[in-house]
Amino acid sequence: MTTQIVLPVELDAVRQTSVNNGEPAWLTESRVNGVKLAQELELPKLEKMKIERWDLSNFGQQREGYAASAQQLPESVASLVDLKEHSNLIVQVNSRTQFAQLSPELTAKGVIFTDLETAVREHGDLVQKYLHQAVKSDENRLTALHSALWNGGVFLYVPRNVEIDIPLQSIFVQEDDKTTFAPHVLIVAEANSRVTYVDNYFSGQFDKTLVHSGVAEVFVQAGAKVQFATVHNLGTNTIDLSYRRSIIDNDGSIEWIIGEMNFGDAMSETLSILKGNGSLSDMKVIAVGSGSQKLNYTTKAVHFGKSSESQMITRAVMREQATAIINGITKIEKGATKANGEQTEKVLMLSPKARGDANPILLIDEDDVKAGHAASVGQVNQEQIYYLMSRGISREQAERLVIYGFLAPVVTEIPLEQLQQQLQGLVERKLGQ
Incomplete structure (x- = not known):
């Protein structure tokens, strides 16, 4: 039917x-x-x-x-x-x-x-x-x-x-x-x-x-x-x-x-x-989820060219009841010799009800290549918070510093200073700070 x-x-x-x-x-x-x-x-x-x-x-x-x-x-x-x-x-x-x-x-x-x-x-x-x-x-x-x-x-x-x-x-x-x-x-x-x-x-x-x-x-x-x-x-x-x-x-x-x-x-x-041979892709993604948002973000690189390179970095921060699925896919096709594909996905959860899932995937059809991945999902590192607090910083300020440090690898790469400042402001707004 x-x-x-x-x-x-x-x-x-x-x-x-x-x-x-x-x-x-x-x-x-x-x-x-x-x-x-x-x-x-x-x-x-x-x-x-x-x-x-x-x-x-x-x-x-x-x-x-x-x-x-x-x-x-x-x-x-x-x-x-x-x-x-x-x-x-x-x-x-x-x-x-x-x-x-x-x-x-x-x-x-x-x-x-x-x-x-x-x-x-x-x-x-x-x-x-x-x-x-x-x-x-x-x-x-x-x-x-x-x-x-x-x-x-x-x-x-x-x-x-x-x-x-x-x-x-x-x-x-x-x-x-x-x-x-x-x-x-x-x-x-x-x-x-x-x-x-x-x-x-x-x-x-x-x-x-x-x-x-x-x-x-x-x-x-x-x-x-x-x-x-x-x-x-x-x-x-x-x-x-x-x-x-x-x-x-x-x-x-x-x-x-x-x-x-x-x-x-x-x-x-x-x-x-x-x-093409010698082609290059570099992806940097940050995401901040709040409320009851449902987010699904995928970064993907498919290698056909010889000596091609791809780099993918994703940082996601989830608060309240937000849910994020973060997918990273590196595909190296047959014949793409000397290709190099690396990816990292990290999710930081600020609430017990927030959910994050990082899914790194490598699909390799060629032997003479390099490929690697790293993924992590976790809460704010309390040892870092306690260390900063021991230096006279409030807990709220310490958490902010840890979060900004977590997102920094992407934010600092924005090509316009004005856009960097805008993104910083949006992160603060979404984190309720």
């Missing part, structure tokens, strides 16, 4: 919205195909957590028409950027671009940094070549729905041999629970280029649950270097479903720096596909 799947979207509505927005035929077809796939595919299977029990009924309504940039920073995000140095910035509120600016110097070098919908209109062939090629539409129902509904997002293209010293930044703000919240970040770094990209996600407090369906695809060509930093700070009634993926060619490298600071349930998968 076949179970009828009720989707939060109708095929005809998706097609009509795409046509009304003047999208090219290939994109309309892609969206319609996403709905068809969602009708056939299952939800992803999360380790030790049932996503089908989450409220995934509200993906919001697709909007029609694209608003021009207001060229004025909303007050809600003005504090996140240096007002004197925000020329390389995109701000989107409720999936509409409110501010977009790229410095003339980068424009002259051929750099493209714009909202994804504008990129579809002005650079359609380039976008079509890469869109949904790292995170495939047919992987599961969530990726299929995203390909049908994506709304907002950015396109960053860095030409061959161009090196950008100043980070490019985007901010996504969701203030209502009616508009689809599904930004798509697409980055293409051509051979021997270098770029740092930073984004922030925020949402308000809603009367009903809203699903954030986000995807980031990063294509790192030969010899290119990409640094990707992202902080998610979504509200209690926003469920965060995020897929991040990079494909790295010969001697290319990517560094992921991720802050999972949400207040609602969340799932994310960050995957580096080390396709």
